Amino acid sequence: MSATVIPYDVKPHPLTGMYNGKFGIWLFLASEIMLFGALFSTYVLLRVGAPDGTWPIIGAETTRGDQILNVGLAALNTAFLITSSVTMVLAWANLKMGDFKKGQTMLLVTVALAGAFLVVKYFEYSSKLHHYAVTFDEHFERDGVESRTFKASTDNGDRTIHYLWGHVEETKKDSEGTILGYVFAPDPEPGHEGAEHKKVEIQKSEIARLTTWGPEGSSFLGCYFVITGLHGLHIVGGIVVMLWFVLTGSKMWKSQPDKYANRIECTGLYWHFVDLVWIFLFPVLYLL
Amino acid sequence: MGSSAEEIRGHLKKYYMVFGALLVLTGITVAVAEMHVSIGMAVVIALFVASIKGSLVACYFMHLMEEKSMLIWILAMCVLFFLVLLLVPMFTIHEQDVGFMQRMNGLSPR
Numbered sequence: 564m565s566a567t568v569i570p571y572d573v574k575p576h577p578l579t580g581m582y583n584g585k586f587g588i589w590l591f592l593a594s595e596i597m598l599f600g601a602l603f604s605t606y607v608l609l610r611v612g613a614p615d616g617t618w619p620i621i622g623a624e625t626t627r628g629d630q631i632l633n634v635g636l637a638a639l640n641t642a643f644l645i646t647s648s649v650t651m652v653l654a655w656a657n658l659k660m661g662d663f664k665k666g667q668t669m670l671l672v673t674v675a676l677a678g679a680f681l682v683v684k685y686f687e688y689s690s691k692l693h694h695y696a697v698t699f700d701e702h703f704e705r706d707g708v709e710s711r712t713f714k715a716s717t718d719n720g721d722r723t724i725h726y727l728w729g730h731v732e733e734t735k736k737d738s739e740g741t742i743l744g745y746v747f748a749p750d751p752e753p754g755h756e757g758a759e760h761k762k763v764e765i766q767k768s769e770i771a772r773l774t775t776w777g778p779e780g781s782s783f784l785g786c787y788f789v790i791t792g793l794h795g796l797h798i799v800g801g802i803v804v805m806l807w808f809v810l811t812g813s814k815m816w817k818s819q820p821d822k823y824a825n826r827i828e829c830t831g832l833y834w835h836f837v838d839l840v841w842i843f844l845f846p847v848l849y850l851l
Numbered sequence: 852m853g854s855s856a857e858e859i860r861g862h863l864k865k866y867y868m869v870f871g872a873l874l875v876l877t878g879i880t881v882a883v884a885e886m887h888v889s890i891g892m893a894v895v896i897a898l899f900v901a902s903i904k905g906s907l908v909a910c911y912f913m914h915l916m917e918e919k920s921m922l923i924w925i926l927a928m929c930v931l932f933f934l935v936l937l938l939v940p941m942f943t944i945h946e947q948d949v950g951f952m953q954r955m956n957g958l959s960p961r
C-alpha cells in the first residue's frame with residue numbers, strides 16, 4: 564500500500580487556485596483579524612468611556628499614549644518590523660529564483676530583526692514596570708515635594724485627584740516585614756526635566772493607591788500590555804518557525820525545493836500579518 | 852501568483868520601492884503626531900496613513916492583488932464583520948451614560 568500523500572501541497576487546488584497550505588494560512592490569518600479586532604474594539608470602547616484625566620493614566624493632561632510611552636523606541640521597532648517584512652519577502656523570492664544560500668541568509672536576517680524588536684520591547688516593558696503612580700486622598704506636601712492635581716468633572720461637580728508619578732527607591736518595613744512606607748523619587752515637573760532629583764518619604768497610611776505603570780496601572784496600560792503582549796507572542800512564534808527552517812531547511816530544499824519555497828511563503832504571509840498589526844498598533848497606542 | 856524566477860526578478864524593484872514608501876509613511880505618521888493637531892484630525896490622518904501602509908504590505912508583500920477574488924472576499928468579509936462588531940457597541944453608549952456618570956462619581960483612586 565502506498566503512503567498517503569497530502570494533495571495539492573505544491574500545485575494549486577482547482578477550486579481555491581492556490582496550494583492547500585497557503586489557503587490554510589490565509590484562513591488562519593482571517594481568524595487572527597477577528598482576534599486582534601476584538602482587542603482593538605475593547606481598546607476603542609474603553610477609551611471612549613474613560614473619564615477625563617484617567618486616560619492613558621490617572622493625572623494625564625491629554626489622552627495621547629505618548630505621555631507615558633516612548634515614541635522613539637516604538638518608531639525604531641516599526642522600522643525593524645518593516646525591514647524584516649522586506650527581508651522575509653526577499654528570502655522567498657531568492658528561493659524561488661533558486662538561490663538557497665541567499666534565501667536562508669535573508670531568513671536569518673529576518674530572525675535577527677525580530678529579535679531586535681523583542682529586545683526594544685523588553686526595555687519598554689521594563690521601564691513601565693519600574694515606574695509608579697501614587698494617588699493621595701488629600702493634598703500631599705513634604706520636603707519640597709508637592710502632589711500634582713487634576714479635576715475630573717462629574718454630575719456632582721468637580722472632583723480633585725492628588726497624585727505623583729515617579730520611582731519607588733526604597734520600601735520601609737518594620738521588624739515583622741509589614742510595609743510602613745516608601746522612599747519615592749517623583750518625576751520632575753513638566754518643563755523642569757533637568758531639575759534636581761528630589762526624594763520624599765511617604766507613609767503607607769497617606770497613600771490611596773500605589774501601582775506600577777504595568778497592566779494594573781490603568782485601563783490604557785491594561786490594553787497596551789495585553790495587545791502588545793499578544794503581538795509579542797506572535798513575534799516569538801514567528802522566530803521559532805523561521806529558526807526551524809533556518810536549521811532544517813536544507814534537507815527539504817534538496818529533495819523538494821518548490822515545497823520548501825511554499826513553506827517559506829506561508830511563513831512570510833504570517834510574518835507580514837504580524838507587521839501589519841504593528842502598523843496599526845503603533846499610531847493607535849502611541850500617537851493618538 | 853505568477854512565480855517563475857524571471858517574474859520574481861522583475862518584482863524585486865517593487866519590493867524595495869514599497870519598503871521606501873513604508874519608511875516614509877512611518878516618518879509622516881510621527882511628524883504629524885508631533886505637530887499636535889486636533890484629536891479628530893490626528894485620528895483621521897493616523898488611520899488613513901496606517902491603512903495605506905497596511906494596504907501596501909497586503910497587496911505587495913502578501914501578493915494579495917494577484918490572488919483569486921474568492922480569497923479577497925473572505926478577507927473583506929472579515930474586515931466588514933470587525934467594523935460592524937466595533938460599531939454595534941458604540942450605539943449603546945448613550946444608554947450607558949448614566950452608568951458612566953455613576954462610576955465617575957464614585958471615581959475612587961483606591
